Amino acid sequence: MGLLSDPNRRRALIGMLTRLNAPICMICYMAGVAWFMGLAFEPFTLRTYMSENAMGSTMVEERFPAGERALATGREFAAHKKKTGGMPVDWLVRTMQARGLEVYTQRFSRKLPFPDEDKERYMVKGTNVYGILRAPRAPRTEALVLSAPCSPGNENNQAVGILLGLAQYFRSQIYWAKDIIFLVNEHDLIGMQAWLEGYHHTNTTGMDWSPLQGRGGSIQAALSLELSSDVVTSLDLVLEGLNGQLPNLDLANLFYAFCQKIGVLCTTQGKLPRNDWDTTSGYSHAVQTMMLMVLKQASSRPWGDHGLFLRYHIEAASIKGVNSFRPYKTDATTVGRLLEGMYRKLNNLLERLHQSYFFYLMPSLTRFVSIGYYMPAFGLLALILLLRALDLWVQLSSPPTRTTEDACPPLCPLSAPQPASPGVLSILTPLVISHLTGVALYTLPVLSQELAVEHFPVSETEAVVLTAIAIYTAGLALPHNTHRLLAGEGTEQGWKVLKLVAVLYLAVLLGCTALINFSLVFPERGLLVGVNDPGLTLLFAVFFFQELQETPVTLQEGWMLYLSVISQGILDHALYGSLLYPLAALLVYPCWLLFWNILFWK
Amino acid sequence: MLLCLTDGGIALFCVNPTSWQIIVFIYIYIYIYIYIYMGNVHSDKAGQFFNSGHTNNWAVLVCTSRFWFNYRHVANTLSVYRSVKRLGIPDSRIVLMLADDMACNHRNPKPATVFSHKNMELNVYGDDVEVDYRGYEVTVENFLRVLTGRLPASTPRSKRLLSDDRSNILIYLTGHGGNGFLKFQDSEEISNVELADAFEQMWQKRRYNELLFIIDTCQGASMYERFYSPNLMALASSQVGEDSLSHQPDLAIGVHLMDRYTFYLLEFLEDIHPSSTTNMNQLFKVCPKSQCVSTPGHRTDLFLRDPGRVLITDFFGSVRKVEITMETINLSSPMEPLPERINCTVHILYMCINKHIIPTAIIMYYVPRQKLLRDVFPCT
Numbered sequence: 015m016g017l018l019s020d021p022n023r024r025r026a027l028i029g030m031l032t033r034l035n036a037p038i039c040m041i042c043y044m045a046g047v048a049w050f051m052g053l054a055f056e057p058f059t060l061r062t063y064m065s066e067n068a069m070g071s072t073m074v075e076e077r078f079p080a081g082e083r084a085l086a087t088g089r090e091f092a093a094h095k096k097k098t099g100g101m102p103v104d105w106l107v108r109t110m111q112a113r114g115l116e117v118y119t120q121r122f123s124r125k126l127p128f129p130d131e132d133k134e135r136y137m138v139k140g141t142n143v144y145g146i147l148r149a150p151r152a153p154r155t156e157a158l159v160l161s162a163p164c165s166p167g168n169e170n171n172q173a174v175g176i177l178l179g180l181a182q183y184f185r186s187q188i189y190w191a192k193d194i195i196f197l198v199n200e201h202d203l204i205g206m207q208a209w210l211e212g213y214h215h216t217n218t219t220g221m222d223w224s225p226l227q228g229r230g231g232s233i234q235a236a237l238s239l240e241l242s243s244d245v246v247t248s249l250d251l252v253l254e255g256l257n258g259q260l261p262n263l264d265l266a267n268l269f270y271a272f273c274q275k276i277g278v279l280c281t282t283q284g285k286l287p288r289n290d291w292d293t294t295s296g297y298s299h300a301v302q303t304m305m306l307m308v309l310k311q312a313s314s315r316p317w318g319d320h321g322l323f324l325r326y327h328i329e330a331a332s333i334k335g336v337n338s339f340r341p342y343k344t345d346a347t348t349v350g351r352l353l354e355g356m357y358r359k360l361n362n363l364l365e366r367l368h369q370s371y372f373f374y375l376m377p378s379l380t381r382f383v384s385i386g387y388y389m390p391a392f393g394l395l396a397l398i399l400l401l402r403a404l405d406l407w408v409q410l411s412s413p414p415t416r417t418t419e420d421a422c423p424p425l426c427p428l429s430a431p432q433p434a435s436p437g438v439l440s441i442l443t444p445l446v447i448s449h450l451t452g453v454a455l456y457t458l459p460v461l462s463q464e465l466a467v468e469h470f471p472v473s474e475t476e477a478v479v480l481t482a483i484a485i486y487t488a489g490l491a492l493p494h495n496t497h498r499l500l501a502g503e504g505t506e507q508g509w510k511v512l513k514l515v516a517v518l519y520l521a522v523l524l525g526c527t528a529l530i531n532f533s534l535v536f537p538e539r540g541l542l543v544g545v546n547d548p549g550l551t552l553l554f555a556v557f558f559f560q561e562l563q564e565t566p567v568t569l570q571e572g573w574m575l576y577l578s579v580i581s582q583g584i585l586d587h588a589l590y591g592s593l594l595y596p597l598a599a600l601l602v603y604p605c606w607l608l609f610w611n612i613l614f615w616k
Numbered sequence: 617m618l619l620c621l622t623d624g625g626i627a628l629f630c631v632n633p634t635s636w637q638i639i640v641f642i643y644i645y646i647y648i649y650i651y652i653y654m655g656n657v658h659s660d661k662a663g664q665f666f667n668s669g670h671t672n673n674w675a676v677l678v679c680t681s682r683f684w685f686n687y688r689h690v691a692n693t694l695s696v697y698r699s700v701k702r703l704g705i706p707d708s709r710i711v712l713m714l715a716d717d718m719a720c721n722h723r724n725p726k727p728a729t730v731f732s733h734k735n736m737e738l739n740v741y742g743d744d745v746e747v748d749y750r751g752y753e754v755t756v757e758n759f760l761r762v763l764t765g766r767l768p769a770s771t772p773r774s775k776r777l778l779s780d781d782r783s784n785i786l787i788y789l790t791g792h793g794g795n796g797f798l799k800f801q802d803s804e805e806i807s808n809v810e811l812a813d814a815f816e817q818m819w820q821k822r823r824y825n826e827l828l829f830i831i832d833t834c835q836g837a838s839m840y841e842r843f844y845s846p847n848l849m850a851l852a853s854s855q856v857g858e859d860s861l862s863h864q865p866d867l868a869i870g871v872h873l874m875d876r877y878t879f880y881l882l883e884f885l886e887d888i889h890p891s892s893t894t895n896m897n898q899l900f901k902v903c904p905k906s907q908c909v910s911t912p913g914h915r916t917d918l919f920l921r922d923p924g925r926v927l928i929t930d931f932f933g934s935v936r937k938v939e940i941t942m943e944t945i946n947l948s949s950p951m952e953p954l955p956e957r958i959n960c961t962v963h964i965l966y967m968c969i970n971k972h973i974i975p976t977a978i979i980m981y982y983v984p985r986q987k988l989l990r991d992v993f994p995c996t
Contacts, residue, residue: 068685075867152722191722358870362684362723 028408035405039398046394053388054300056291059381062267065369069268072275074358080179081347085244088175092168101164101200106143109178114185115145115196122208122223127460127588128474132578140200142209145181146230149190157230158360159330160353161197161206161238163319172335173241174198176350183354191361193230199319206319207590214326218591233328235265235360235367237353238319241335245343248279248286249352251379252332255321257593258311258531261329262367263374263382269331270379272355278344282379283307284336284563300377306562307375309555311533313579314594315586322590329367373532385532392528392535399521406514410507440508441515444611448604451489456599458485460584478584479577486549489607493614509612516608523601530593548602552576670784670825673934674777675700675710678759680791680800682716682751687730687871688862690718692790692832692878694740695732699885700786703933711762711777713749715791715801725869732874732882734866748775756806763787764817781822786830786931790878793833795856796841812842819845826919828931832877834859837913849919849926851899853877854910861909876908890933896923 094102129136162173199205208223273280290296318332373385459481466477586592679693730741829850836852862872880903
C-alpha cells in the first residue's frame with residue numbers, strides 16, 4: 015500500500031511528526047535563514063549576461079559630442095526655473111521645439127489626503143512637458159522614453175541639460191526605428207503618474223490631469239536620469255519600483271555592459287563593487303548590498319521616477335549621477351555617450367525585453383540570484399508553518415479520549431456534543447475583531463485627521479501617524495477586553511483551533527506576498543516567532559536600513575524617520591497604489607493580533 | 617622518286633617531280649596537314665564544346681533569416697548575387713530570395729545600402745538588385761516549389777526556375793541552421809532529407825545537368841549528408857557540431873556584416889573573371905580552418921566529372937561558348953524516324969515522345985553524355 019494510505023505507516027509518520035515537530039521546525043528555520051544569507055556568497059551566484067539576442071553586444075559607435083553645450087543648457091534651465099519659481103514651461107517648450115521635437119504639455123493637479131512633510135506639499139499642481147522625436151522612417155508603433163525630473167532648487171539641472179543635448183543629437187540621426195519621448199516631469203512621482211495615466215488612458219488613483227495631445231506608440235523601455243553635478247565619479251543604477259517590481263535584468267545588463275565599454279564606474283545601491291568575495295568583509299559587503307535591495311523592495315515604494323513605469327510592463331530604470339571624493343571624474347559628454355549607446359541598442363529591440371529574469375536579487379551589479387535560487391529559502395519557512403499546522407491538526411483530531419482517527423474535526427458545528435470542543439463562534443469572534451481593528455487601522459487615521467487636529471495641538475500629518483500608532487497600540491489591549499466579553503473561552507482546545515487557523519492564515523498570506531513582492535516575506539516571518547510585532551519590525555527595519563546605507567541615526571532621528579516612513583506609506587498608497595499599507599493594515603496586522611490573542615488566551 | 621599525296625593512307629595521286637616541285641609539294645603538304653590538324657583540333661574543340669554538358673546557367677540564392685541582427689545573412693546572399701551577376705548570369709536566370717529587407721530597414725544608418733566590408737568599403741546592394749522572393753514569401757514551401765517547378769500557373773517568370781536538363785544550377789543557402797535542418801524565417805525549418813528529395817525530384821524531371829550546392833550556416837555539412845541524386849557537388853561552411861562564425865563587426869552600423877566563409881568566398885570570387893580557368897579544387901580550399909575557425913567541408917562523390925576539371929565559371933558564370941568554324945556541318949533532320957535498334961534506353965525525352973508516349977518511370981537510366989550525342993547525330 016502507499017505511504018499515506020497504509021494506516022500503520024500513517025500512524026508512524028504522524029507519530030514522528032508530533033514528536034519531532036519542534037526540532038524539525040527549528041532546523042527548517044535555520045536552514046531558511048542560512049540559505050538566504052548564503053545567496054550573497056559569490057560562488058552561489060551567477061554572473062550577469064545579456065540574454066536578448068537583438069541587443070547583442072555593445073557594438074555601436076557613440077559619437078555624442080556636445081557635453082559642454084548640454085551643461086550650458088542646464089544652467090539656462092536653472093536660471094529660468096528660478097525666475098518662474100517652478101517649472102519653466104514656456105522656455106522648455108521653445109527649447110524643445112528649436113531642437114525639432116513635437117512638444118506637448120500636460121497639466122495635472124492632486125490634493126493629497128494629508129500634507130506631505132517630507133516634500134512639503136499638499137495641493138499639488140503642475141505641468142509636464144514632453145517632446146516626441148519621431149522616427150524618420152518607421153511607423154509610430156513603438157517608443158522609448160528618456161525622462162529627467164524638474165526638481166526644486168538646484169537639483170537635476172544637469173539632467174535636463176543632458177536630456178536636451180541628447181534630443182538635439184538624436185534628432186540628426188536617421189537610424190531610429192522607434193519614437194523617442196523626452197519627458198520633463200514636475201513634482202517627480204506625482205507628475206510621472208499623471209503622465210503615465212494620461213498616456214495609457216487609465217485613471218487608477220483619482221488624479222486630475224489634462225489629456226495628452228500627442229502620443230508615440232507603445233513604450234518599450236524608459237530611463238530616468240538624475241544628475242545634479244557637472245562631473246560625476248560614478249553612476250548608480252536604481253531598479254526597485256512600485257510594489258517591489260523590478261525591470262527585466264537585461265536592462266541592468268545593458269547598463270553594465272556600456273559602463274564597462276566606456277569605462278565609467280557603475281554601482282547599484284550606492285555600493286562600490288569589490289573583488290574580494292572570499293574575505294569576510296567582502297562577503298558582508300555583498301550581504302549589505304543584497305539586504306538594501308530587499309529592504310527597498312519591501313518598502314513597496316518607487317525609488318526613482320522609473321518605478322511607476324513597471325506597472326505598465328515597461329522596463330525602466332533610473333540612473334543617478336553621484337559626485338563623491340574620488341580622483342577620476344567622468345564628464346557630461348561621456349555620460350551622454352553612455353546614454354546614446356544604450357538607446358541605440360534599445361532601438362534594435364524587436365519585442366519587449368523578456369528573455370532575462372524579472373525576479374532577482376543583486377548582491378552586486380555583476381552578480382545576480384534568480385527566483386529559482388531564492389524561493390527555496392521562503393519554501394523552508396513556509397514548511398515550518400505547514401508542519402505546525404499539521405501538528406495542531408493531529409492534536410485536535412485525535413485527543414487522548416478518542417480511539418478512531420477519522421473523527422469529525424472540531425470545526426463542524428453538527429458534531430456530537432463534546433464538552434471540550436468549542437464551536438465556530440469562538441473562533442469567529444477573535445477573527446472578526448482582529449479584522450475590524452485592521453479595517454480601523456486602514457481607514458481611521460486619514461478620516462479622522464480633522465477631528466484629531468481640533469482636539470490636539472498637532473499638524474495633520476502628525477495626526478494621521480499618531481492615530482495609526484494609537485489604533486495599533488489599542489489593538490494590543492484587545493485580548494484582555496475580549497475575554498471579558500466571551501465567558502468561558504479559556505479552553506485548551508480553543509486556543510489550538512485559533513492557532514491552527516492563524517497559522518494557516520499566515521501561510522496563505524506569506525505565500526501570496528511572496529508571489530507579489532518577495533522581499534516583504536522576510537519582515538513578516540518575524541511573525542513566525544510570535545513576538546515580533548509589525549510595528550517593532552518596522553522600527554528595527556528603519557534603523558537597519560540607515561545602518562546599511564552607512565548613515566546611522568540616533569534614536570531621536572530614528573523615531574522621526576519612523577514616523578515619516580508611516581506617513582509616506584499611507585501617502586504612497588493613496589497616490590500611486592502601493593500595496594504595503596493595505597497589506598499591513600488589513601492582513602498582516604489582524605494575523606498578528608490573532609497570535610497576540612493566543613498568547614493571552616488564558 | 618615518287619611523291620604521293622595521301623589522305624588517311626589512301627594515295628590520291630603520285631607524281632615524279634623535280635626538286636622545285638618537291639619543295640612546293642612539301643609546303644602544300646605541310647599546309648594541308650596543318651589545316652587538317654587544325655580541323656581535328658576544331659572537331660576536338662567542337663567535341664569539347666559539349667564536354668561540360670551544360671548550355672545555360674541558373675542560380676538560386678536564398679537568405680532565410682529576418683531581423684536586423686541577421687544583417688549578415690542578407691549581405692552574404694547579396695555578395696554571391698553580385699559575383700554571379702558580374703560573371704555573366706543575367707537576372708532572368710537568377711532567383712534571389714531575401715527574407716528581410718536590410719537596406720530599407722529603419723535601423724540602417726545608410727539606407728539603400730548593404731555593406732559587406734566594414735568601414736563601408738563595398739556596397740553589395742548596388743543599383744540593380746532584383747529580388748524575386750522577398751520578406752514573407754521566402755518560405756520552405758516556396759523554396760521547394762521553385763526547385764521542383766511545381767508553381768501555380770499564375771506565377772510570373774521571374775519567380776520560376778525554368779531550368780532544363782542542360783542547366784548548371786548554383787544553389788546558395790544561408791541563415792541559421794543546425795544538425796540536419798535550416799531555419800526559415802524563425803518559424804519553420806527545412807530538413808536535409810527534404811532537400812535531398814527535392815533534388816531527386818529535380819533529377820527525375822531532368823531539371824538540371826549539374827548542381828552546385830553551397831551552404832553557409834552552423835553545422836552546414838549536415839545538410840548535404842543525405843543527397844543521393846547524381847551530379848551534385850556540395851560545399852558547406854562548417855562540419856556537424858561546429859558553428860559558422862560571423863565576421864566584419866561594424867560599429868557605425870552596429871551589426872556584423874558578413875559570415876566568415878562567405879566573406880572569404882567573396883574575396884576568392886572577386887579574382888575570377890569570365891574567362892578564368894580556375895577549377896573547383898581551388899574553391900574547396902577557400903577559408904581554411906585558420907581563417908574560418910570552423911572547418912569547411914565538401915562532397916563530390918555524387919559528381920561524375922573530376923572536380924579538378926570543373927571550372928568555377930561552369931557554375932558561377934554564364935559563359936556563352938562560341939566557336940568559329942570554317943567548315944559546314946551537315947546536321948541530319950531531327951525528325952528522322954529512329955532506327956529500330958535504338959530501344960527505349962534512349963533518354964532524350966523529346967525524341968521518344970515524338971514516336972511513343974513513354975512514361976517517366978522508364979527514363980531512369982543514366983548514360984554518359986558523350987555517347988548520347990553520337991547516338992543522336994550519327995553522321996558527325
